[in-house]
Amino acid sequence: MAPVALPILPSIKDTVAPKKDTLGLPEAARKRFEKAGIDLSAGYPYRPAKPIYLDDVYNVRDHDRPFTDPGSRADPAKKALLSAATEVIHLTAHIGTEIKGLQLKDLTDQQKDELGLLIAERSVVFFRDQEITPQEQKKLGEWFGEIEVHPQAPSVPGVPGTTVIWPALQATEVAPNFRNPGGASRWHTDLVHERQPAGVTHLFNDTIPSIGGDTLWASGYAAYEKLSPGFRKLIDGKEAVYRSAHPYLDRNNPTAGPKYIERVHPLVRAHPATGWKALWVNRAMTVRIAGLDKAESDLILGYLYDVYERNVDIQVRFKWTQNTSALWDNRITIHNASWDYEGNEPRHGTRVTALAEKPYFDEKAPTRRQALGIAGPDE
Ligand SMILES: [Fe+2]
Numbered sequence: 001m002a003p004v005a006l007p008i009l010p011s012i013k014d015t016v017a018p019k020k021d022t023l024g025l026p027e028a029a030r031k032r033f034e035k036a037g038i039d040l041s042a043g044y045p046y047r048p049a050k051p052i053y054l055d056d057v058y059n060v061r062d063h064d065r066p067f068t069d070p071g072s073r074a075d076p077a078k079k080a081l082l083s084a085a086t087e088v089i090h091l092t093a094h095i096g097t098e099i100k101g102l103q104l105k106d107l108t109d110q111q112k113d114e115l116g117l118l119i120a121e122r123s124v125v126f127f128r129d130q131e132i133t134p135q136e137q138k139k140l141g142e143w144f145g146e147i148e149v150h151p152q153a154p155s156v157p158g159v160p161g162t163t164v165i166w167p168a169l170q171a172t173e174v175a176p177n178f179r180n181p182g183g184a185s186r187w188h189t190d191l192v193h194e195r196q197p198a199g200v201t202h203l204f205n206d207t208i209p210s211i212g213g214d215t216l217w218a219s220g221y222a223a224y225e226k227l228s229p230g231f232r233k234l235i236d237g238k239e240a241v242y243r244s245a246h247p248y249l250d251r252n253n254p255t256a257g258p259k260y261i262e263r264v265h266p267l268v269r270a271h272p273a274t275g276w277k278a279l280w281v282n283r284a285m286t287v288r289i290a291g292l293d294k295a296e297s298d299l300i301l302g303y304l305y306d307v308y309e310r311n312v313d314i315q316v317r318f319k320w321t322q323n324t325s326a327l328w329d330n331r332i333t334i335h336n337a338s339w340d341y342e343g344n345e346p347r348h349g350t351r352v353t354a355l356a357e358k359p360y361f362d363e364k365a366p367t368r369r370q371a372l373g374i375a376g377p378d379e
Pocket residue numbers: 184188189190335
């Protein structure tokens with residue numbers, strides 16, 4: 001099938017700082033790509049041919065692959081990483097840490113393992129003022145697992161697996177508005193429908209609006225801990241159906257309309273590096289709890305989403321600055337990108353996602369608070 005015609009930038013040379021309604025590649029991104037030797041002559045970004053049929057997409061990575069979490073082999077003290085930093089700032093008590101004084105592209109193997117553990121413990125870790133090419137970003141991502149190459153998401157030309165996160169581009173397909181900001185502006189986590197779903201995602205933003213455009217993350221460890229021990233027993237070991245963000249068609253019944261990739265995974269999972277239990281649901285892509293009637297499943301899932309999304313003490317809201325990296329673990333978080341800038345200024349970045357293990361439930365796994373010795377008597 002021929003690639004779907006999509007807007008191609010007229011000429012990269014002619015682009016200036018983008019104005020509203022002008023889809024020019026932001027200057028900072030262009031400079032970064034030119035320095036990295038990215039060939040922009042055929043347009044930007046690269047768009048793979050869009051797959052139509054469900055079975056073709058089901059066959060992508062539909063087999064077990066070995067996975068070892070780098071955080072599981074790290075020194076728990078994480079001295080190589082933390083002592084090399086000039087500052088380590090915990091942004092909230094339960095989630096989010098900012099590290100200063102380090103360049104991600106220069107981390108040693110030991111530091112990368114320790115970063116894996118820090119992400120597993122703190123859920124999301126930030127590094128400002130990074131100098132990192134798309135190629136280096138991909139290389140770092142490979143340390144955390146097999147890089148996801150999306151069947152239809154736009155990517156940096158010549159660097160498969162570096163997904164372009166550019167709301168202005170997305171808006172050319174589905175126009176957002178204040179009341180329906182769409183896309184990433186709702187609570188979700190990435191790539192839950194994969195056989196081995198996403199682990200660490202690294203989003204590097206080279207261009208951010210002067211006001212707004214924050215991203216929020218919530219902790220899946222803490223969402224689980226918000227549940228009473230009795231309620232935890234109800235959902236422990238249960239499985240749910242998770243679906244893809246993108247729709248496809250059934251080859252044998254294309255007129256039946258859009259269908260999604262669906263896979264069954266545990267509702268509560270254990271993290272292989274920390275060993276802690278986390279709630280693993282998200283409102284955007286969890287279809288139903290397996291084995292329950294729809295009404296029962298809707299009721300329980302609705303409650304779980306509320307717990308996850310509404311407790312501000314288990315969330316971090318991050319204000320980006322240009323050239324900042326966020327590395328988060330999709331196994332233990334949901335996230336939400338605020339579209340309060342309403343497209344009036346550009347926001348642009350590249351994302352690399354490492355796929356992790358097949359999700360598993362471990363009855364004996366502790367909660368984070370139990371493991372850290374901070375759980376109260378009724379926890
Ligand atoms: Fe996302």
